[in-house]
Amino acid sequence: MGKKFACKSIGLQCGFVAHASDENALLTQIAQHAKTAHNMSSIDQETLMKVKAAIEEE
Ligand SMILES: [Zn+2]
Numbered sequence: 001m002g003k004k005f006a007c008k009s010i011g012l013q014c015g016f017v018a019h020a021s022d023e024n025a026l027l028t029q030i031a032q033h034a035k036t037a038h039n040m041s042s043i044d045q046e047t048l049m050k051v052k053a054a055i056e057e058e
Pocket residue numbers: 007012014015016033037038
């Protein structure tokens with residue numbers, strides 16, 4: 001059982017999907033992706049709330 005996050009689930013026009021075994025590992029991948037693909041030097045609090053709400057079990 002792991003965790004999954006897709007950019008499109010928070011309304012981004014982006015095909016990125018992250019998979020990890022736990023939420024911390026997933027958030028690390030998302031932060032890296034946000035920086036390189038979406039020019040977010042850091043994820044702001046509002047976006048982080050949306051991201052966390054959009055994380056799914058898989
Ligand atoms: Zn993305």
